[in-house]
Amino acid sequence: MxxxxxxxxxxxxxxxxxxxxxxxxxxxxxxxxxxxxxxxxxxxxxxxxxxxxxxxxxxxxxxxxxxxxxxxxxxxxxxxxxxxxxxxxxxxxxxxxxxxxxxxxxxxxxxxxxxxxxxxxxxxxxxxxxxxxxxxxxxxxxxxxxxxxxxxxxxxxxxxxxxxxxxxxxxxxxxxxxxxxxxxxxxxxxxxxxxxxxxxxxxxxxxxxxxxxxxxxxxxxxxxxxxxxxxxxxxxxxxxxxxxxxxxxxxxxxxxxxxxxxxxxxxxxxNPKTVGIPGGSEPSGLPVAPRAPGAAADLGWTLDPQRSTSAKASLKQLAAKEGLEVEAVDLQSNRVTIRMVNPRYGAPSQAFGRMARAMTRALPASVEVFEIVPVVNGMAMSSVTFRRSDLERLEHDAANEMLARTVFADGFQQAPPPDQGIYPKFTWSVSPYLQLSVFDPDNPVRADVGLRAAADLEITPSLILSGSVTKKLNGNLDQVKRLDESNLPRVRTDNAQYSAQGDPAIEYLQLAHYGRPAKNVYSRVTVGYLEQMYGGLSAELLWKPATSRLAVGAEVNYIQRRDFDQLFGFQSMTTVDPVTGAKREIPNVNGHVSAYYAFGNGFHGQLDVGRYLAGDYGGTIALDREFANGWRIGAYATFTDASFDDFGEGSFDKGIRFTLPLASFFGQPSRRRNDVVIQSLSRDGGARLNVNGRLYEQVRDYHKPDVVNSWGRFWR
Known part of the structure; x- marks a missing residue:
């Protein structure tokens, strides 16, 4: 010694x-x-x-x-x-x-x-x-x-x-x-x-x-x-x-x-801190229209229904020019509440700023209080309230001055119902797709490329039928061979068979209902073909106050394994080990309890604890760093009661993930983004169901902790 x-x-x-x-x-x-x-x-x-x-x-x-x-x-x-x-x-x-x-x-x-x-x-x-x-x-x-x-x-x-x-x-x-x-x-x-x-x-x-x-x-x-x-x-x-x-x-x-x-x-x-600010080259928004002295006391318009109708129509037209949708307007003598959908701006603060300035130009002078309720999938996200006099006075000052006078609250029961004739809505798209598999010892990079046709039918604001179909043009994901099998059911290691037989394939076809059952509470129920390998029923609840950094959620899924051709059939939940011939059952029920926390400085943490697809119990911890321009870089790791030997090479599931906002590359505002995950070959331990439309990512965008991060774009 x-x-x-x-x-x-x-x-x-x-x-x-x-x-x-x-x-x-x-x-x-x-x-x-x-x-x-x-x-x-x-x-x-x-x-x-x-x-x-x-x-x-x-x-x-x-x-x-x-x-x-x-x-x-x-x-x-x-x-x-x-x-x-x-x-x-x-x-x-x-x-x-x-x-x-x-x-x-x-x-x-x-x-x-x-x-x-x-x-x-x-x-x-x-x-x-x-x-x-x-x-x-x-x-x-x-x-x-x-x-x-x-x-x-x-x-x-x-x-x-x-x-x-x-x-x-x-x-x-x-x-x-x-x-x-x-x-x-x-x-x-x-x-x-x-x-x-x-x-x-x-x-x-x-x-x-x-x-x-x-x-x-x-x-x-x-x-x-x-x-x-x-x-x-x-x-x-x-x-x-x-x-x-x-x-x-x-x-x-x-x-x-x-x-x-x-x-x-x-x-x-x-450097994601400085690269490509979303909406960097789009035209500037409308300026604030100041009221004439004494105009705020004029309530004569309230006696003329036509002037009220004209003001609402003008606001919708101005908002549409900004790429925003006004689905409803509740106009009172000195207060207005609007129901807003933002399909364009990745920074919600920019959407709020442009909508507020349009309101100063379209609404009668007596309306002093502006309340904007952003809505996603029929769910009112938050209530964001401004005073018109603050907008007039602070237009040329720092955005932080406006933030100090802005009020955030829960949007529960605050949004007026959508106007008649807006729903149903139908949208569709055709685009190329790329599916990657990396770190196969026999071939470090494998991929399938092809075309994807996707469509969404919003039957009501909160009831949405959606799906996508793919046609593979070329690829070799069907050649991935995983013979070093674990003692777990084959919940992900049959991926090669899904690639080989699923051409064309229904990626997913689901009916989802979103709701606000109570204050600070959000819900989702999804049924159908939920992902490439599984169909069934998925239900989720999320508690997230509009001004809180903390959110807590729970998800439960009842699943059935899909046929390898990924069309309309299902198959047995019994899997067979190709090496030993051993049969193992995939449990029908899985789910997690999740906690989310925004630490500040762009760091977001998530902890999921529950039962995974193979029936193993454990938890996933993730930490991401996000930037005001929409970039996100993070990592995750999953540990379950499946032993390291059962899991196989790599010992446990882990990966690095990136979110790349398209606005950073094209200089125009957009909510579209590419999510990239770098991980080992999909294995059976720690595997989780892939469900579209999970609640937290939708909800937090419009809550105060996240909006504040991009508030510098309010006057943009």
């Missing part, structure tokens, strides 16, 4: 000495220079060539990297979760790594980095990192690294590493590090963290101008297994690199590594 303490003390002293040395080389930091932009290494993280640096990009930076090194390819997604915390997901293909060096290994890995100290005039930035900490352990390593900017474009880096980072010329040992690799991955390798041999690494980068960056490093990764298996040759720990930087922050890099190998990478960088 004394020896360990001595080695630990020596390690701390050496790190402190390295930090002091870097600081002594420089003087006070000059103003930020474009040459000091963060560079990304072959692992897709801030770094030199192979080694990490303590550079930290701006909060919310999202970077995607594809790198290739002599038959080893790495695709990495990097996200700056918080100003000091970042995470990476990596998918690697390593040739000559399995079966005596003759097969390619496809590997998933996750990294975390945390900045312990920010850089100042007198000290370097210091970062601690965990690489491949819940993967199979092939790239497993931990590090403590410091980086100091000495002058614009010139940076020095030094650090210490364990695992992969401690495999070349170690000078100390801290405990015993377990050897070998984890079989199925997916679990934190806590007993490895900061244990084993410790080695030093470091380097320097210099950007002579804003487009070029030169890098030199001393690597502490010996690439032991790759060299042993013949996939790589190594003759030197010195690596060299050149980055060509694009104006948008991306980079194209070429490297000479290990003394013998050549590598290259391409990195794209964006």
């Amino acid at each position: 004394a020896g360990f303490q001595n080695r630990k003390s020596a390690l701390v002293r050496r790190f402190a000495l390295a930090g002091t040395f870097l600081t002594a080389l420089g003087s006070a930091l000059n103003a930020e220079d474009v040459r000091d932009r963060v560079s990304y290494n072959l692992y897709g993280s801030p770094g030199l060539v192979d080694m990490p640096t303590a550079e930290v990009p701006p909060d919310a930076t999202l970077a995607g990297t594809y790198a290739n090194l002599s038959g080893t390819s790495r695709s990495t997604l990097y996200f700056q979760i918080l100003p000091r915390l970042s995470g990476s997901f990596r998918y690697s293909a390593i040739e000559n790594f399995l079966n005596g060096g003759t097969s390619t290994l496809f590997d998933r890995s996750f990294d975390l980095r945390y900045q312990l100290l920010t850089e100042t005039d007198r000290r370097p930035s210091v970062v601690v990192g965990l690489k491949d900490f819940i993967g199979t352990g092939i790239y497993s390593g931990e590090y403590l690294v410091a980086t100091k900017t000495l002058s614009p474009g010139l940076k020095f880096t030094g650090g210490f590493g364990w695992g992969r980072y401690g495999s070349h010329s170690p000078f100390a040992t801290t405990g015993t590090r377990p050897g070998g690799f984890t079989g199925t991955g997916g679990l934190p390798e806590i007993d490895r963290f900061f244990r084993g041999d410790v080695a030093a690494f470091g380097g320097v980068s210099y950007a002579p101008h804003d487009r070029l960056n030169l890098k030199l490093e001393y690597s502490s990764d010996n690439y032991t297994r790759e060299v042993q298996l013949g996939g790589l040759d190594k003759s030197s720990p010195w690596n060299f690199g050149v980055d060509y930087r694009f104006k948008n922050g991306g980079q194209l890099s070429v490297y000479h590594i290990l003394g013998t190998e050549v590598g290259a990478q391409l990195t794209f960088v964006t």
